[in-house]
Amino acid sequence: MAVHEKITIAKAINASLRASMEADPKVLVMGEDVGKLGGVFRVTDGLQKDFGEDRVIDTPLAESGIVGTAIGMALRGYRPVVEIQFDGFVFPAYDQIVTQLAKMHARALGKVKVPVVIRIPYAGGIGAVEHHSESPEALFAHVAGLKCVTPSNASDAYWMLQQAIAGDDPVIYFEPKRRYHDKSRLDTEAIPDPLHKARVTQAGSDLTLAAYGPMVKVCTDVAKVAAEEGKSVEVVDLRSLSPVDFDTVQASVEKTGRLVLVHEAPVFLGMGAEIAARITERCFYHLEAPVLRVGGFHSPYPPSRLEDEYLPGLDRVLDAVDRALAY
Amino acid sequence: MTVEGTAQRKSTRSGSKRTTAKKASPAKAKAADQAERDQLVQLLTPEGKRVEHPDYAIDLSPDELRGLYRDMVLTRKFDAEATTLQRQGELGLWASLLGQEAAQIGSGRALRDDDYVFPTYREHGVAWCRGVDPTNLLGMFRGVNHGGWDPNSNNFHLYTIVIGAQTLHATGYAMGVQKDGADSAVIAYFGDGASSQGDVAESFTFSAVYNAPVVFFCQNNQWAISEPTEKQTRVPLYQRARGFGFPGVRVDGNDVLACLAVTKAALERARTGQGPMLVEAFTYRMGAHTTSDDPTKYRADEETLAWEAKDPILRLRTYLEAEGLVDDAYLAGIEEESDALGKRVREAVRAMPDPDTMAIFENVYADGHALVDEERAQFAAYQASFADADAAAEEN
Ligand SMILES: Cc1ncc(C[n+]2csc(CCOP(=O)(O)OP(=O)(O)O)c2C)c(N)n1
Numbered sequence: 001m002a003v004h005e006k007i008t009i010a011k012a013i014n015a016s017l018r019a020s021m022e023a024d025p026k027v028l029v030m031g032e033d034v035g036k037l038g039g040v041f042r043v044t045d046g047l048q049k050d051f052g053e054d055r056v057i058d059t060p061l062a063e064s065g066i067v068g069t070a071i072g073m074a075l076r077g078y079r080p081v082v083e084i085q086f087d088g089f090v091f092p093a094y095d096q097i098v099t100q101l102a103k104m105h106a107r108a109l110g111k112v113k114v115p116v117v118i119r120i121p122y123a124g125g126i127g128a129v130e131h132h133s134e135s136p137e138a139l140f141a142h143v144a145g146l147k148c149v150t151p152s153n154a155s156d157a158y159w160m161l162q163q164a165i166a167g168d169d170p171v172i173y174f175e176p177k178r179r180y181h182d183k184s185r186l187d188t189e190a191i192p193d194p195l196h197k198a199r200v201t202q203a204g205s206d207l208t209l210a211a212y213g214p215m216v217k218v219c220t221d222v223a224k225v226a227a228e229e230g231k232s233v234e235v236v237d238l239r240s241l242s243p244v245d246f247d248t249v250q251a252s253v254e255k256t257g258r259l260v261l262v263h264e265a266p267v268f269l270g271m272g273a274e275i276a277a278r279i280t281e282r283c284f285y286h287l288e289a290p291v292l293r294v295g296g297f298h299s300p301y302p303p304s305r306l307e308d309e310y311l312p313g314l315d316r317v318l319d320a321v322d323r324a325l326a327y
Numbered sequence: 328m329t330v331e332g333t334a335q336r337k338s339t340r341s342g343s344k345r346t347t348a349k350k351a352s353p354a355k356a357k358a359a360d361q362a363e364r365d366q367l368v369q370l371l372t373p374e375g376k377r378v379e380h381p382d383y384a385i386d387l388s389p390d391e392l393r394g395l396y397r398d399m400v401l402t403r404k405f406d407a408e409a410t411t412l413q414r415q416g417e418l419g420l421w422a423s424l425l426g427q428e429a430a431q432i433g434s435g436r437a438l439r440d441d442d443y444v445f446p447t448y449r450e451h452g453v454a455w456c457r458g459v460d461p462t463n464l465l466g467m468f469r470g471v472n473h474g475g476w477d478p479n480s481n482n483f484h485l486y487t488i489v490i491g492a493q494t495l496h497a498t499g500y501a502m503g504v505q506k507d508g509a510d511s512a513v514i515a516y517f518g519d520g521a522s523s524q525g526d527v528a529e530s531f532t533f534s535a536v537y538n539a540p541v542v543f544f545c546q547n548n549q550w551a552i553s554e555p556t557e558k559q560t561r562v563p564l565y566q567r568a569r570g571f572g573f574p575g576v577r578v579d580g581n582d583v584l585a586c587l588a589v590t591k592a593a594l595e596r597a598r599t600g601q602g603p604m605l606v607e608a609f610t611y612r613m614g615a616h617t618t619s620d621d622p623t624k625y626r627a628d629e630e631t632l633a634w635e636a637k638d639p640i641l642r643l644r645t646y647l648e649a650e651g652l653v654d655d656a657y658l659a660g661i662e663e664e665s666d667a668l669g670k671r672v673r674e675a676v677r678a679m680p681d682p683d684t685m686a687i688f689e690n691v692y693a694d695g696h697a698l699v700d701e702e703r704a705q706f707a708a709y710q711a712s713f714a715d716a717d718a719a720a721e722e723n
């Protein structure tokens with residue numbers, strides 16, 4: 001069945017891992033609880049049953065160990081796909097990721113490749129306790145040597161993961177956990193967009209909203225509400241956070257003259273800051289308003305009873321849209 | 328592996344077949360099994376029979392014995408109530424301690440007031456022993472705060488969710504105690520899964536090198552979510568200590584007397600300058616990992632049933648009854664107290680207000696921060712814009 005009319009992001013990722021493992025015997029899946037349990041989100045459900053314990057590995061509870069050994073296996077010719085259970089638990093592995101994984105290819109003058117993919121369920125909105133709702137993507141995108149991508153729908157989830165696994169660079173693959181069960185269309189025989197290309201998901205002429213991962217849905221909803229008020233909003237799904245497809249954003253902004261960037265991560269030094277700076281450099285004379293950002297605050301992710309207010313939602317994004325249009 | 332409990336699991340878990348095949352001869356394994364059991368400090372058998380151990384003696388008054396029973400019953404009640412409250416939607420999540428009451432009450436009651444505790448997220452029984460109001464534990468599981476109690480008022484640190492991190496804090500705290508010349512001790516709780524974390528290995532190293540007065544209390548409840556202990560270690564966990572240069576002991580974690588006696592001895596060592604010790608409480612997580620977990624996905628009922636026969640509360644009760652230390656009136660009294668606790672917890676949770684939105688900006692820094700101030704002001708103005716709009720709408 002090549003076309004799934006409605007498949008969840010979680011199932012699409014599962015299908016993607018399956019396809020990668022079938023295509024290449026060197027692809028391995030490893031992490032805490034990924035085997036018998038199929039992961040705490042069931043994303044790897046059934047993989048150990050079908051591919052065996054040698055290829056779908058329940059690891060000891062040690063993130064630095066998981067990533068460090070994945071690097072070693074990659075040096076030996078394998079393609080490990082590592083799962084970090086939640087965003088807040090990647091930090092024991094941060095040292096291995098930043099000082100080793102990111103730099104090894106360069107240090108070896110290109111003589112070795114470390115094609116490790118690190119899947120991280122990230123961002124909030126699921127009513128969880130602390131460390132389960134964070135958006136640390138900028139901390140990884142900031143590091144040269146790592147590529148960072150994040151899908152917002154089932155089709156991208158399916159294709160982008162396979163592209164990440166097939167590529168020879170380390171990739172951090174951020175999964176929007178609150179969208180795991182959202183359903184959308186997947187054609188497994190389509191020709192996918194290039195991994196690092198952004199996509200205009202909704203055409204508009206007054207203002208560009210650029211977002212990624214969990215916020216794409218919010219921005220799509222904003223565009224609908226804005227349309228009812230007679231404002232034409234274009235939505236760009238960035239998809240890739242390193243590299244960023246600035247060309248697509250630039251083309252959109254040259255058309256609309258206004259840009260609002262939206263992410264859950266804190267605004268301060270977030271993805272939006274870099275994009276705002278670059279777009280301002282690239283198309284200063286097309287801008288009718290300063291580039292605005294909507295995102296998290298410079299405070300720890302709050303207890304879940306406050307997350308609805310903390311997270312950028314319809315109202316906060318609309319507020320920024322209005323402010324940008326007021327110029 | 329030859330640890331007690333693993334043997335039962337082998338027959339019920341298909342995933343372990345491969346490792347079983349590589350095992351030594353059955354006779355050898357059996358002898359090793361026996362040796363291992365000898366290592367398990369036990370003072371009260373699963374049948375409720377009092378036994379002696381050459382290294383760990385304990386002599387408790389009837390009141391103290393009854394106190395341990397009461398602590399365990401009330402802790403279990405509180406825990407059950409929290410699970411119910413989660414099902415009713417009052418809590419977002421709950422991590423049950425069911426089955427681990429003896430490990431927690433035994434070790435918790437070994438502590439002095441001036442000792443300091445660094446818990447994981449499951450130490451509700453230890454919190455009880457420290458005098459932390461149980462309702463305070465529920466705030467973070469309800470999602471109204473990230474902790475909600477003052478660590479210094481009961482010498483009970485906040486729950487730590489990031490696996491293993493607190494063992495280093497405990498070690499550093501103990502190093503501070505040592506520098507102060509105090510004779511307090513520190514206890515770090517962690518799980519079998521946590522034993523794999525680098526932080527835990529580093530805390531062993533630091534505590535050994537500095538001879539820090541810290542007790543590492545590992546509740547080996549056999550599972551780290553879906554992964555059995557053999558995914559974390561090839562030797563019994565208590566043996567890890569040896570390589571770092573301090574002693575380790577395995578105690579029957581469902582035997583409250585043994586947990587109390589062994590922890591007391593370990594704390595005493597720490598107090599008297601003899602350095603760290605590892606206590607592995609061999610126990611079992613009777614329930615799901617948390618209310619989000621479904622253990623039927625990865626473990627067999629038979630295993631859980633086998634552990635039910637070793638229930639920590641039942642064995643103490645059997646002993647108390649056999650010794651004539653409790654009567655029906657006493658037990659009925661505990662029952663009543665337990666119902667009252669359940670009611671108090673229910674009411675307290677339902678009455679727990681959501682935090683004020685502006686709490687997002689509180690306590691981010693001790694000395695304040697310009698960006699937080701700016702964002703607080705912006706957000707307040709943004710919120711107020713809705714109030715203005717509402718007011719205008721009402722006037723029209
Ligand atoms: C650094 C880190 N990685 C992963 C997790 C997710 N996680 C929460 S509890 C747990 C298992 C812990 O097992 P164990 O240490 O045996 O303690 P138990 O839950 O059995 O009490 C895992 C993997 C976490 N909280 N922190």
Ligand SMILES: [Mg+2]
Nearest residue numbers: 518519550551
């Ligand atoms: Mg455990």
